[in-house]
Amino acid sequence: MEIPFVVNARKDTGLFNSKVGIWLFLASEVTLFGGLFSGYLFLRLFADFPWPERTLPVLPGLINTFVLIGSSVTVVFAWAALKMREWRKFQIHMSITLACAALFMVLKGIEYNAKFHHQAVRLSGGSPVEDFAVIEGHVHKVKLEGDHLVHADKNDQEAFYANQLIFKAESVTFALKRPAHEAYLQMILDQAPEGVEITLADDYKVGGEVILEKGEPLSVEMMDQLEAAYLDAISKDTKIRTAFEKASWKWIRDEKGVTEQGTYVVEMDLWKERRKEDVKNYSPLMLRAPAEAEFAISAPFNLRLDPDDVPPGLRGDSQMTLRDDTVIKGQLLESPIVMAVDAIDFRHTAMRAEKEGIDPMKAIESSWVLTHQPKGHGVEHSENTLKKAWECHQAWLSFETERLEKKGRKPTDQDKYRINWDQMIAYQQLDFDPQKVRSASDDGTLYETHLFDLSGFAGANHDKHHFPEVEIPREKVGFESTFTPKWNTYYAIYFTITGLHGLHVIGGAIVLGYYLFFGRKMYESNPEWLANRVEVGGLFWHFVDLVWIFLFPILYLM
C-alpha cells in the first residue's frame, strides 16, 4: 500500500505527513521546556539564598550561541541544496552542521568539567548571625604523613583531594539488616595497609551453630555469606512466630466462636495470657541471629572517607556511620579542607544580617574568613591573605561607590559582598595592597571584564594564577560541594536544562548524520522525499537553537 502525502503536501493543510508529526512533537517539546523554564522562574523568585547572578563565564556560552545559530543557517542551506539537487553542496553544509554540533558539545564538556572541579564551602557557626560566608576555589592535593596532611604533588600516587575525612579506624561493624554497600567494603579493604588484618571479632552463631569463626578475614564473599545466614535465620524466626499466632487465632475461633458479624470474641486478658504463653513457648525455638557483625582491626590505620559517604549528622569524633549503616569506630583526625581561594562571597551572611537588623559589614567583619589565624599544611602563615583581599576589595568598593554616586547609581550586593575571581587576580597582582588597589582603581587600570580572557575561559585558571590558600577546619564547614546540582538550586536547574538541551543536540546530530551518511540511495531514487526528511530534521534542529536562544541570556547573563 502506498502511503499518501509523504512526498507531496496535502492541498488543504499544505503539509506532508512528517511535517505534521514533527510539529506535534515540537509542540510537546515546547511544553516540556516551558515547564522547566517555569521551574527556573519558581526557584529564582522563591530562592531563600542570594541567587548566583551572572555567575557563569560568558565566553563559552557566547561561542556556543554563535555555533548553534551558524548551524541553523547551514542546515537550512543543506535543505536548499537538496531542493536544487546539489548533492555535493548538501554534503558540505550538513557536514558543517554536524561539526558545529560536535563543537557545541565539546565546549559544554569543558564548561561542565570546570564546574565538577570547582569547590565551594559554606561556613557555619559564628555570631552575631550565622557565618554563611562562601569560599570558592580548587581543592589541593595532599597526602598523609603519619597522622598529618602534607601538601602533595598532583601526580603523586598517594595524593588525594584535601576534602576527605581522615579517620583512624579501630573496628568496623557491618549491619546485616540490609546488604552492605560493596563499594564501601572494598574501599575499607583497599585502604588497609599491608600487614593490617581485619578479622571477625567473634564467632558468628545462628541458633548455636557457628557459621563463621572468630578471626576469619573480611572479604566480599564472607559478607555475602553472613548476610545470607542472617536473612535465612530471620525468615525462619518469622515463620515460627507466625505459626504460633495462627494456632492462637484458631484456638479462639474453636473455643470461643465467631459472632454473626464474623468477629472473634475473646476477653482481652485471656488473649494477653495466651500470647504470653506463646512467646514463652516459641522463644527457645528462635534462632535470633545477630543483626550485625563486628570486625577487629589488628593495627588501627587512617581511613580516608569521602564526606558524601558519611552524612554530617552521622559523624562523630569517635564513630562514623556510613550511608549503608556500617559503623566505624576509632578517632577522627584533623580533616581540614585545604584549597586555593578564587572567590569569596559574603552575600548570604549580609542577607541574614539585614534580616536580623544588623549592619551587614559588621557581620562580615566577624566572619571566620576574616578573623582566623591561618594555618596551612601544618605550616604557620603569618598573615591572613583573605583578610587582605577583603581590605583590597573595600578599597575598590569605596572608589566604585564614589564613581557610581556621580551617576546617581549604587553598587550592587554582588559588588559589595563578593570578591570575584577576576578581582582576586587583580588584587593579587597588586600584592594585596589596598593602597595600590585604590590608586589602580583611580587610574582605571585595575582589571578588565575578562570577557575575552581565554585563560579564564570556563572559570578561574588555577594553573596560570596563584590564588591565596586557606585551610578550613572541619568544624567550620557547614556545607561543601563542587558546583554540581547539589550545591544549590541554580546549579540544579542549570544542569537539568542544559543537560536535556545537550541530549537534544546529540539526538538531532544523529538524525542529521543519518541523512548525510545514508541518504545517497534515497537521493537517487526520490530526492524530494529526502529533502522533506531533511526539512523535518532541520525543523528539530532550529528548535534546539531556539531553546538555546533563551537559555543563553537566562543562565549566563541574568
Next chain:
Amino acid sequence: MAGSIEEVKKAKKLYLFIGTLLFVFTVITVLVATVEWLDFGDHGFDGIDATIGLAIATFKASLVMLIFMHLNHEKGLIYFFYGLAIFMAAACMILIGWTKADPIRDGNWERADGFYNLEKPATKPEH
C-alpha cells in the same frame, strides 16, 4: 514552504541575512548585560535588564520560527499546534506568578510549623 527552485534560490539570501541578524542581536544581548553605558535601570542586573534580554531573545526566536522554520509560509494548522503549546508553556509561568500573588501562600512566611520560616527549620511531625 512550497519551495520551487526560484523561491529557494531567493530564500537563501534571506537565510544569510537572518543568520547575520541573529549574530548581531546575540552581541547586543551580551553588550547590554556587560557594558556599563548600556546598563539600563539600576546599576547591575535588575528587572529592566531582564525585560530587555528576554525581549531580544523573543525577537530572535521569532526570526528563527518565521524564517528558518518557514512559519511565514505555513497555513493555520501549525499555528494551532504551536499556539496551543505556547499557551501551555505560558500557563506554567502564569501559575507561578499566581502562586506569588496568593495571600495564603505568601502571607504565611512565619507559619507556626516553620515550614516557610528560614530561621526555625520545620519540625518533624510526631508519631
